[in-house]
Amino acid sequence: MNYPAEPEFQQAYDELYNSIHDSTLFDKHPEFEKVIPVVSVPERIIQFRVVWEDDQGKLQVNRGYRVQFNSALGPYKGGLRFHPSVNLSILKFLGYEQIFKNALTGLNIGGGKGGADFDPKGKSDAEIRRFCYAFMGELHRHIGADTDVPAGDIGVGGREVGFLFGAYKKYKNTWEGVLTGKGLTWGGSLIRPExxxxxxxxxxxxxxxxxxxxxxxxxxxxxxxxxxxxxxxxxxxxxxxxxxxxxxxxxxxxxxxxxxxxxxxxxxxxxxxxxxxxxxxxxxxxxxxxxxxxxxxxxxxxxxxxxxxxxxxxxxxxxxxxxxxxxxxxxxxxxxxxxxxxxxxxxxxxxxxxxxxxxxxxxxxxxxxxxPGKAANAGGVAVSGLEMAQNSQRISWTKEEVDQKLKDIMVDCFNTCVETASTYSSEKVDGLPSLVKGANIAGFLKVSAAMKDHGDFW
CATH class of the missing domain: 3.40.50.720 (NAD(P)-binding Rossmann-like Domain)
Incomplete structure (x- = not known):
């Protein structure tokens, strides 16, 4: 499949496609070959305008997005990015990576990504608050603790998550773990920033x-x-x-x-x-x-x-x-x-x-x-998943508990990459197996099996 207008997404797609085809996966599981054209199209893309007022009282307009890519393993999960470079190609590549990264954590979370072409640099706290409320004015219709749970990303830190959560709570009249990266006194998890x-x-x-x-x-x-x-x-x-x-x-x-x-x-x-x-x-x-x-x-x-x-x-x-x-x-x-x-x-x-x-x-x-990042940097979304679990139980784990769970997840992720690469590699592995192939194949296998069970392909 070719995506000439979306170079970042094309790169992410090609990496996964090449890893899988340069392996013995389809020799052992031919039924999964038909998954690629299905899993490579988002289940839903939401685009919307964000109209807000700056400190001079002038009207400003930005583009907002949420790419809900795959929910086979759980609610869509992935960050929100506020940066002038944000476009659909970048968000699709990030969401695509997120599907398989989240699968490697072993947690029940799907893949998604979103954001806006808004630049928080140089903006006052009041301007950022007004933008976040305007952004959530549309996004709140499409997310929820059991539907889609965004987090922070570039340009979206604790301040922005706080404003976004406050806006969601106001619009929906409900307190739920709809965002991760929250403050520690209102549902956040220790170790999440780290x-x-x-x-x-x-x-x-x-x-x-x-x-x-x-x-x-x-x-x-x-x-x-x-x-x-x-x-x-x-x-x-x-x-x-x-x-x-x-x-x-x-x-x-x-x-x-x-x-x-x-x-x-x-x-x-x-x-x-x-x-x-x-x-x-x-x-x-x-x-x-x-x-x-x-x-x-x-x-x-x-x-x-x-x-x-x-x-x-x-x-x-x-x-x-x-x-x-x-x-x-x-x-x-x-x-x-x-x-x-x-x-x-x-x-x-x-x-x-x-x-x-x-x-x-x-x-x-x-x-x-x-x-590769879809394995090596999975710790952030892993602890976001742990934050969701704590919110669901209305409890908080200690720093030591969360850190140990994080380390266990990363060790399991590494072992999975090594074992999968060794099992499905088309090359003779005498030394170090390909972690990029291991990560791509392991994530793809887990998502594909769930999609097959759900009837997403047949």
């Missing part, structure tokens, strides 16, 4: 353990991270906790990279400082001059991503946005000695980059090992 970053590191921890037969861990490893938002911050803090050395962070304007004269990378205090400026919607460049983050320790490179500037590196964690690692940058990471790369962002690597990583994995027993 979940995607922590889960990513738990997944990579298993990659390192498997590849080295338990001889190595994050301890002493140089870790390059892109992004500086929620996912990147908590991934960095967990890496530091496990003894790793974080050597880069970035944002849309440039990258902060450790200067070669220094051996210690970011400290928890420096990550906290980055978190503070991000809450103020400022760029990393605003850290200079700074008494606590001396310019001699890091260099700021404008209009650059970190991958070609970090020097020797053991682990790479793209945590910013889609297609943030190109084929050429992938080659630079291989040349820099990188052994593990896993996506904290959705579809963080371009197709050319994945081809480089997979070729290196197959060419050498100790080549680079790539973990």
């Amino acid at each position: 979940a995607t970053g922590f889960g990513l590191v738990y997944y990579v921890e298993k990659m390192i353990e498997y590849a080295t037969s338990g001889k190595e861990s994050f301890k002493g490893k140089r870790v390059a991270i892109s992004g500086s938002g929620n996912v990147a911050q908590y991934a960095a803090l967990k890496v530091i906790e496990l003894g790793g050395n974080v050597v880069s962070m970035s944002d849309s304007k440039g990258a902060l990279v450790l200067v070669s004269d220094f051996t210690e990378g970011f400290t928890p205090a420096e990550i906290e400082q980055i978190a503070d400026i991000k809450l103020q919607h400022k760029e990393l460049a605003s850290l200079y001059p700074s008494a606590t983050l001396p310019e001699t320790k890091f260099k700021y490179i404008e209009d650059a991503r970190p991958w070609c500037h970090v020097g020797k590196v053991d682990v790479a964690l793209p945590c910013a946005t889609q297609n943030e690692v190109s084929g050429e940058e992938a080659k630079s990471l291989v040349a820099a000695g990188c052994k593990f790369i896993a996506e904290g962002s959705n579809m963080g690597c371009e197709s050319d980059a994945i081809e480089v990583f997979e070729a290196e994995r197959m060419a050498r027993p100790n080549g680079i090992w790539y973990g």
